[in-house]
Amino acid sequence: MPTPQEALGMVTMDKLVSxxxxxxxxxxxxxxxxxxxxxxxxxxxxxxxKNNIKAQWWKAVVQQRDDMEPLDASILMHPRVWEAxxxxxxxxxxxxxxxxxxxxxxxxxLWCLTATHRDESKQYAVEAGEEDEALSKGRELHQIGKRWExxxxxxxxxxxxxxPQVCPKCGAAGSxxxxxxxxxxxQTQVGPVEGSIAYxxxxxxxxxxxxxxxxxxxxxxxxxxxIAQVGKAFRNEIVTGNFTFRTREFEQMEIEYFCWPEQSAxxxxxxxxxxxxxxxxxxxxxxxxxxxxxxxxxxxxxSTRTVDILYRFPIGFAELEGIANxxxxxxxxxxxxxxxxxxxFDTKTERRVVPHVVEPSAGVDRxxxxxxxxxxxxxxxxxxxxxxxxxxxxxxxxxxxPIKAAVLPLAGNREDLVATARALAAELREDFSVxxxxxxxxxxxxxxxxxxxxxxxxxxxxxxxxxxxKVTIRDRDTMQQVRLAKDEVAGWLRDRVR
RNA sequence: GCGGGAGUAGCUCAAUGGUAGAGCGACAGCCUUCCAAGCUGACGACGCGGGUUCGAUUCCCGUCUCCCGCUCCA
Numbered sequence: 001m002p003t004p005q006e007a008l009g010m011v012t013m014d015k016l017v018s019x020x021x022x023x024x025x026x027x028x029x030x031x032x033x034x035x036x037x038x039x040x041x042x043x044x045x046x047x048x049x050k051n052n053i054k055a056q057w058w059k060a061v062v063q064q065r066d067d068m069e070p071l072d073a074s075i076l077m078h079p080r081v082w083e084a085x086x087x088x089x090x091x092x093x094x095x096x097x098x099x100x101x102x103x104x105x106x107x108x109x110l111w112c113l114t115a116t117h118r119d120e121s122k123q124y125a126v127e128a129g130e131e132d133e134a135l136s137k138g139r140e141l142h143q144i145g146k147r148w149e150x151x152x153x154x155x156x157x158x159x160x161x162x163x164p165q166v167c168p169k170c171g172a173a174g175s176x177x178x179x180x181x182x183x184x185x186x187q188t189q190v191g192p193v194e195g196s197i198a199y200x201x202x203x204x205x206x207x208x209x210x211x212x213x214x215x216x217x218x219x220x221x222x223x224x225x226x227i228a229q230v231g232k233a234f235r236n237e238i239v240t241g242n243f244t245f246r247t248r249e250f251e252q253m254e255i256e257y258f259c260w261p262e263q264s265a266x267x268x269x270x271x272x273x274x275x276x277x278x279x280x281x282x283x284x285x286x287x288x289x290x291x292x293x294x295x296x297x298x299x300x301x302x303s304t305r306t307v308d309i310l311y312r313f314p315i316g317f318a319e320l321e322g323i324a325n326x327x328x329x330x331x332x333x334x335x336x337x338x339x340x341x342x343x344x345f346d347t348k349t350e351r352r353v354v355p356h357v358v359e360p361s362a363g364v365d366r367x368x369x370x371x372x373x374x375x376x377x378x379x380x381x382x383x384x385x386x387x388x389x390x391x392x393x394x395x396x397x398x399x400x401x402p403i404k405a406a407v408l409p410l411a412g413n414r415e416d417l418v419a420t421a422r423a424l425a426a427e428l429r430e431d432f433s434v435x436x437x438x439x440x441x442x443x444x445x446x447x448x449x450x451x452x453x454x455x456x457x458x459x460x461x462x463x464x465x466x467x468x469x470k471v472t473i474r475d476r477d478t479m480q481q482v483r484l485a486k487d488e489v490a491g492w493l494r495d496r497v498r
Numbered sequence: 499g500c501g502g503g504a505g506u507a508g509c510u511c512a513a514u515g516g517u518a519g520a521g522c523g524a525c526a527g528c529c530u531u532c533c534a535a536g537c538u539g540a541c542g543a544c545g546c547g548g549g550u551u552c553g554a555u556u557c558c559c560g561u562c563u564c565c566c567g568c569u570c571c572a
Contacts, residue, residue, distance in 0.1 A: 035563050236535045363572030443533035
């Protein structure tokens with residue numbers, strides 16, 4: 001059965017994975033050792049694509065704005081950072097499995113409801129994040145009448161005489177495994193001596209918060225202003241998968257935007273709009289983006305509003321970037337845990353606040369996957385022999401395409417064509433990523449470049465040498481050709497790949 | 499981690515209890531003047547470990563990896 005994405009003519013994940021492997025974008029990591037779970041390596045073209053995406057991000061969120069600063073903080077940080085941020089607690093969920101129905105629950109999300117009415121009393125089990133939610137969920141699920149008094153208590157899994165242990169899903173009693181702690185943070189040790197632990201950061205954001213004051217003072221900033229950072233983060237996810245969509249090691253492009261408390265809602269919306277505009281400008285169709293407003297009970301403990309930007313991946317709409325209003329939570333926590341003042345004092349108005357923070361947090365690897373998904377195109381055509389054939393191409397935005405131009409001699413056995421083409425390629429390499437290829441007939445070379453998204457194929461023929469000094473430039477998307485003087489190619493390209 | 503499915507060449511697949519073929523791709527050579535032409539050549543795989551067997555890619559067990567679901571989120 002085709003997935004909804006296939007029905008829309010979208011590329012399947014299998015085809016993307018295959019192309020990525022075949023053309024040097026993304027390889028399974030440690031492949032010669034049989035691979036390593038959920039890790040991937042970016043190959044030559046994937047590296048270029050990923051770097052181009054990050055470069056466009058830096059340009060849009062830092063270079064082209066007057067209110068942003070870049071930062072590159074270390075992955076290892078003081079362990080107290082993660083106590084302050086809440087990650088030690090939050091990322092330490094105790095999980096239990098129901099042995100009967102195989103469902104898995106967070107142990108702290110299981111509740112026992114007791115409903116009483118006069119002499120009658122009933123007990124129910126529900127799964128919920130908080131007590132209020134448990135109560136309303138329980139009423140709904142078990143249709144407890146209004147006259148019933150209902151109370152909720154956390155289900156105690158390992159106590160022999162605690163609240164009843166009943167699986168909310170299948171109703172089996174006493175079927176839970178012992179709770180096991182899943183610490184989502186990778187631990188490591190600092191120095192060769194055991195005992196001094198540190199964490200691999202589960203988000204780059206905290207590196208920004210702990211440097212907030214440094215940046216503020218050294219860069220002479222005033223509210224509002226933001227700090228941007230790109231870097232690796234690590235989460236010991238229980239479940240990974242869907243190619244590079246969810247991996248334990250991943251890269252983030254994060255912004256923490258510090259502002260006055262009363263302007264945070266407005267800035268939040270501005271960033272949502274700005275980020276959508278960035279994606280669409282780089283070629284993502286607006287209808288392939290969707291917004292998801294986190295309902296109250298799903299939102300992180302620190303956030304007043306969180307909006308996800310979803311992309312229509314081959315697996316369906318899924319999160320590409322999360323934009324949260326984190327309020328003053330992080331700076332307040334760090335002020336408390338570090339004992340340092342992280343207030344902002346405005347000398348003009350003599351007003352003192354802890355700034356509020358808007359956080360647009362995007363996944364680099366998901367960006368790569370999204371842009372590849374969007375770009376992947378198969379065109380049917382009739383070949384020279386009259387048969388059906390498919391042209392596969394990546395319609396990547398000019399700034400993102402890993403290779404901007406390929407220089408091709410029309411025949412690889414003509415030394416003069418080869419020499420001229422090589423010289424032109426060398427000249428263009430000063431400014432662009434360029435490939436030279438003479439290993440096949442021209443049609444084959446075109447197809448090869450199409451599949452990696454090369455913007456232009458520049459062909460040197462006998463006229464170039466014998467006659468007019470012009471080369472043929474062939475467009476990836478339209479296959480249209482124009483002839484242009486050899487010396488004008490660099491300038492012509494420059495106008496088109498900015 | 500649990501349940502289900504699957505691992506044969508770079509990719510897509512085939513066959514077989516007697517150690518494996520193809521198409522495409524990639525490589526070398528010849529040829530080739532604009533959209534995957536042709537010819538020649540060389541390279542290239544049974545995920546790993548163990549068991550049964552005279553002999554295992556094939557059967558069994560374990561393990562690893564991948565896919566789907568449970569969970570979480572960039």
